[in-house]
Amino acid sequence: MPRRKYDLKGIxxxxxxxxxxxxxxxxxxxxxxxxxxxxxxxxxxxxYPIAEENGEPHxxxxxxxxxxxxxxxxxxxxxxxxxxxxxxxxxxxxxxxxTKTDNDDCNENDSEEVNSAGNENKTKADETIQEAxxxxxxxxxxxxxxxxxxxxxxxxxxxxxxxxxxxxxxIQPNTTGKQxxxxxxxxxxxxxxxxxxxxxxxxxxxxxxxxxxxxxLSQDVKKxxxxxxxxxxxxxxxxxxxEIIQDITLRLFYLQVKNAILSDxxxxxxxxxxxxxxxxxxxxxxxxxxxQHTQGFLSQDRLLPQRVMDQHKLxxxxxxxxxxxxxxxxxxxxxxxxxMEYLKLAQDLEMYGVNYFDIKNKKGTxxxxxVDALGLNIYEKEDQLTPKIGFPWSEIRNISFNDRKFVIKxxxxxxxxxxxxxxxxxxxxxxxxxxxxxxxxxxxxxxADTIEVQQMKAQAREEKxxxxxxxxxxxxxxxxxxxxxxxxxxxxxxxxxxxVEMAERKRELLEAQETIRKLEEQLKQLQAAKExxxxxxxxxxxxxxxxxxxKEMEAAEKLKLEEEIRSKQEEVMKIQxxxxxxxxxxxxxxxxxxxxxxxxxxxxxxxATPQHLNLQETDADETSDNNANGDxxxxxxxxxxxxxxxxxxxxxxxxxxxxxxxxxxALKHDLDATRDNEKETSxxxxxxxxxxxxxxxxxTLREVRKGNTKRRVDQFENL
Numbered sequence: 001m002p003r004r005k006y007d008l009k010g011i012x013x014x015x016x017x018x019x020x021x022x023x024x025x026x027x028x029x030x031x032x033x034x035x036x037x038x039x040x041x042x043x044x045x046x047x048y049p050i051a052e053e054n055g056e057p058h059x060x061x062x063x064x065x066x067x068x069x070x071x072x073x074x075x076x077x078x079x080x081x082x083x084x085x086x087x088x089x090x091x092x093x094x095x096x097x098x099t100k101t102d103n104d105d106c107n108e109n110d111s112e113e114v115n116s117a118g119n120e121n122k123t124k125a126d127e128t129i130q131e132a133x134x135x136x137x138x139x140x141x142x143x144x145x146x147x148x149x150x151x152x153x154x155x156x157x158x159x160x161x162x163x164x165x166x167x168x169x170x171i172q173p174n175t176t177g178k179q180x181x182x183x184x185x186x187x188x189x190x191x192x193x194x195x196x197x198x199x200x201x202x203x204x205x206x207x208x209x210x211x212x213x214x215x216x217l218s219q220d221v222k223k224x225x226x227x228x229x230x231x232x233x234x235x236x237x238x239x240x241x242x243e244i245i246q247d248i249t250l251r252l253f254y255l256q257v258k259n260a261i262l263s264d265x266x267x268x269x270x271x272x273x274x275x276x277x278x279x280x281x282x283x284x285x286x287x288x289x290x291x292q293h294t295q296g297f298l299s300q301d302r303l304l305p306q307r308v309m310d311q312h313k314l315x316x317x318x319x320x321x322x323x324x325x326x327x328x329x330x331x332x333x334x335x336x337x338x339x340m341e342y343l344k345l346a347q348d349l350e351m352y353g354v355n356y357f358d359i360k361n362k363k364g365t366x367x368x369x370x371v372d373a374l375g376l377n378i379y380e381k382e383d384q385l386t387p388k389i390g391f392p393w394s395e396i397r398n399i400s401f402n403d404r405k406f407v408i409k410x411x412x413x414x415x416x417x418x419x420x421x422x423x424x425x426x427x428x429x430x431x432x433x434x435x436x437x438x439x440x441x442x443x444x445x446x447x448a449d450t451i452e453v454q455q456m457k458a459q460a461r462e463e464k465x466x467x468x469x470x471x472x473x474x475x476x477x478x479x480x481x482x483x484x485x486x487x488x489x490x491x492x493x494x495x496x497x498x499x500v501e502m503a504e505r506k507r508e509l510l511e512a513q514e515t516i517r518k519l520e521e522q523l524k525q526l527q528a529a530k531e532x533x534x535x536x537x538x539x540x541x542x543x544x545x546x547x548x549x550x551k552e553m554e555a556a557e558k559l560k561l562e563e564e565i566r567s568k569q570e571e572v573m574k575i576q577x578x579x580x581x582x583x584x585x586x587x588x589x590x591x592x593x594x595x596x597x598x599x600x601x602x603x604x605x606x607x608a609t610p611q612h613l614n615l616q617e618t619d620a621d622e623t624s625d626n627n628a629n630g631d632x633x634x635x636x637x638x639x640x641x642x643x644x645x646x647x648x649x650x651x652x653x654x655x656x657x658x659x660x661x662x663x664x665x666a667l668k669h670d671l672d673a674t675r676d677n678e679k680e681t682s683x684x685x686x687x688x689x690x691x692x693x694x695x696x697x698x699x700t701l702r703e704v705r706k707g708n709t710k711r712r713v714d715q716f717e718n719l
Contacts, residue, residue: 040172041171041172041174041175041176041179041180041183042169042170042171042172042175042179042180042182042183043155043169043170043171044167044168044169044183044187049164049165049166154172154173155170155171155172156170156171156172156173156216156217156226156227157169157170157225157226157227158170158171158180158216158226158227158229159226159227159228159229160180160184160198160229160230160231161228161229161230161231162184162188162230162231162252163231163232163251163252163255163256163259164251164255165188167184167187167188167231168226169183171216173215173217174215175215175216175217176212176213176214176215176216177198177210177211177212177213177214177215177216177219178212178213180198180210180216180229181193181197181198181210181212184198184231188231188248189248190246190248190249190252191245191246191452191456192244192245192246192249192456194235194441195233195234195235195236195237195249195253196231196232196233196234196252197209197210197212197231197232197234198210198229198230198231198232199229199230199231199232199234200219200221200222200227200228200229200230201221201222201228202220202221202222203220203221203222203223204220205222206426208220208426208430209234209430209433210229231252232256233252233253233256234434234437235373235434235437235438235441236253236347236352236353236372236373237373238373238374238442238445238646239347240253240340240343240344240347241340241344243445244340244343245453245456245457245460246456246460247336247463250336250339250340250343251339253343254283254339254342254343257342257343257346257352258276258280258342258346261273261276261305261346261349262302262303262304262305263305264305264306264307265351266346266349266351266352267349267350267351267384267385267683267687268305268308268346268349269668269684269687270308270311270312270667270668270671270675271664271667271668271671272345272349272664273304273305273308274304274319274322274323274326274667274671275326275345275660275663275664275667276342276345276346277303277304277323278323278324278325278326278327278329278330279330279338279339279341279342279345280301280303280338280342281298281301281303281323281324281327282327282330282333282335282338283335283338283339283342284301285297286335287330287331287332287333288324288327288328288330288331293324295317295320296317296320297320298316298320298323298324299316299320303319303323304319307681310676310679311675311676311679311680311684312671312674312675312676313674313675313676314674322667322670322671326663326667329663332475334467334471336467344653345653345654345660348652348653348654348696348697348698349697350384350385350386350697350700351384351385353372353373354370354371354372354377354384355370355371355372355434356368356369356370356379356384357369357370357371357422357427357430357431358422358423358427359406359420359421359422360420360421361419361420361421361716361717361719362419362421362717363717363718363719365719366381367379367380367381367420367719368380368381368384369420369431370384370387371431371434371435371438372438373438373441373442374392374393374442374646374647374701375390375391375392375393375395375396375442375705376390376391376393376396376408376435377389377390377391377701377704378390378716378719380719382682383686384683385683385686385687385690386686386690386695386700387700387701387704388704388715388719389704389712389715389716389719390701390704390705390712391408391410391418391705391709391712392645392647392705393438393439393442393443393636394411394442394643394645395410395411395412395709396408396409396410396411396435396439396636397409397410397411397635397636398633398634398635398636399432399435399436399633399634399636400432400632400633400634401422401425401428401429401431401432401632402632403425403428404421404422404423404424404425404427404428405419405421405428406419406420406421406422406428406431406432407419410709410713411709412708412709412710414710415708415709415710415713416710416713416714417713418709418713418716420716428632429632432632432634435634435636436634436636439636443636446643512595515589515592515593516593518589519586519589519590519592519593522582522585522586522589523586525582526579526582526583526586529575529578529579529582530579532575533572533575533576533579536568536571536572536575537572539568540565540568540569540572543561543564543565543568544565546561547561547562547565645705647698647701647702647705648702650698651698652696652697652698655696
């Protein structure tokens with residue numbers, strides 16, 4: 001694909017002037033980069049996050065151009081994916097901008113104009129155009145410089161991969177390892193450089209560390225374009241919580257250790273794997289939220305070693321359930337704190353921070369030599385978990401090798417030398433380099449901090465304090481918000497309850513009113529019955545009087561009158577009975593009316609007293625086996641003061657934390673029920689035996705360091 005042509009003129013002027021001496025007529029001349037020194041040992045060509053698109057700045061340019069009056073449309077396909085160059089021709093006049101492409105896939109006539117209407121729109125459009133063009137110039141300068149630097153004769157392209165990014169550089173033939181290393185740490189902002197190194201694969205396929213005091217190209221780096229290096233931790237701290245200062249250091253260690261555990265380079269038992277996974281989830285997603293973290297949200301995350309998943313009869317959802325259970329426990333934990341807790345738990349694993357080398361003793365027995373921050377340990381060939389003999393750095397005064405023979409001289413001059421044999425000379429060179437580095441750090445930890453380290457720690461404390469204060473402020477705001485939400489919820493529930501109660505009382509009131517109406521009717525009927533009774537009684541009285549007055553009337557008339565009197569008496573008695581019944585009913589209704597009146601008064605009183613709701617709201621070249629067989633010897637710095645072995649009183653974090661210990665026991669009990677014993681590995685069996693015997697990393701180290709140096713050397717020779 002031909003290079004794009006750039007013509008950014010108008011209000012920006014001739015941005016890239018000068019004479020072009022390149023074979024490529026479209027290549028910007030060196031004078032286009034006056035701020036860049038093309039003779040520098042290391043030229044930075046770019047930094048890209050791993051597993052993400054590298055063209056983000058270009059999409060940003062497109063986004064800005066699109067925003068001018070909302071009219072210009074620039075397809076992402078117009079941004080070349082091969083070399084990530086922006087292909088804009090910008091012609092600016094009177095507030096108008098035209099974007100067009102110039103390559104095999106795009107026609108020069110395919111362009112759209114953005115016209116601003118009115119003075120206000122024109123000013124806003126000009127500002128946006130200025131911003132867009134400046135960004136175009138910045139991106140074009142970086143990408144064109146990278147393109148240009150890659151083609152300068154003599155420069156060598158280098159790619160350095162950290163745990164979370166890829167860095168591209170161009171180096172001079174005489175650039176040293178230190179110059180490249182310094183540029184890497186400067187680029188990523190790392191100051192705790194003593195833990196790290198650049199790792200590469202040599203021409204024979206072996207992984208080794210770049211020597212900083214030698215030229216990069218003089219070392220046996222595998223010839224490929226670009227040259228590949230990995231930026232990794234070479235040395236590990238004794239205690240991560242005490243030594244790691246910067247957040248970037250913490251993150252790099254966390255990612256490297258997590259990757260080693262997931263790939264089974266470091267053996268981790270199942271229950272610890274689940275707990276570590278919960279910290280990894282907290283570090284990635286922060287606090288658990290039921291709304292955001294629904295079932296399946298971990299389906300794309302690699303959180304457990306494949307060995308652990310294969311050994312248990314659980315599917316991904318069941319693993320997710322167990323991890324999420326412990327993830328809940330970490331609420332409020334910052335991302336950096338979660339990473340630190342991960343490392344504090346991981347550093348108690350037996351294989352953490354250990355570099356293993358094949359060696360033999362004088363008898364020819366194949367063994368492992370383990371080199372770590374605490375000293376040297378000897379392992380049997382079939383067991384990398386449990387060391388058999390250990391030598392702390394404080395007991396060693398000199399290390400040397402002659403060809404494949406490696407000699408360690410103890411401080412105790414009465415003790416014999418500790419001698420072993422490596423399969424190749426290059427192995428001895430790597431052992432020597434690791435021993436020297438670990439011993440130096442071991443001694444440095446037991447001295448006063450340098451001014452630089454003191455400054456770093458002070459800065460870290462200030463940053464931590466600021467974060468803590470911000471965290472506390474946020475926690476207070478969250479607590480107030482939650483309190484307000486709880487109160488509001490309580491008020492809503494009270495309001496709902498009152499609404500139900502009011503509806504019930506309204507129903508009772510209606511029933512009372514109906515009862516009163518019935519009573520009034522009943523009273524009217526009773527009054528009418530009484531009046532009728534009185535009338536009948538009066539008539540009866542009149543008839544009785546007539547009867548007395550007419551005693552002498554004829555018999556027939558007398559019988560007739562007596563019959564009428566009996567009939568009238570029966571009618572009066574009947575009416576009297578009705579009156580009595582209605583009187584009883586009236587008394588009952590009267591009682592109900594009194595109750596109804598009382599309820600009505602209560603309801604009226606309740607209705608007259610509104611509830612007041614307050615809704616509170618808140619806001620040596622290691623790669624060569626052909627060196628001369630002369631002795632290579634290094635004296636190790638020793639201290640006049642006796643050094644106490646750091647593992648003497650060291651305990652695992654689980655042993656110090658009863659709650660964590662109980663968590664691990666609960667996890668182990670849960671996972672044992674689903675374990676497939678047929679898939680148990682040799683490492684699992686070794687770990688199970690260590691647990692059965694009550695051993696952990698530090699108890700084992702204390703045991704293998706017992707006795708004087710002579711006894712341990714003799715023990716090694718007899719293995």
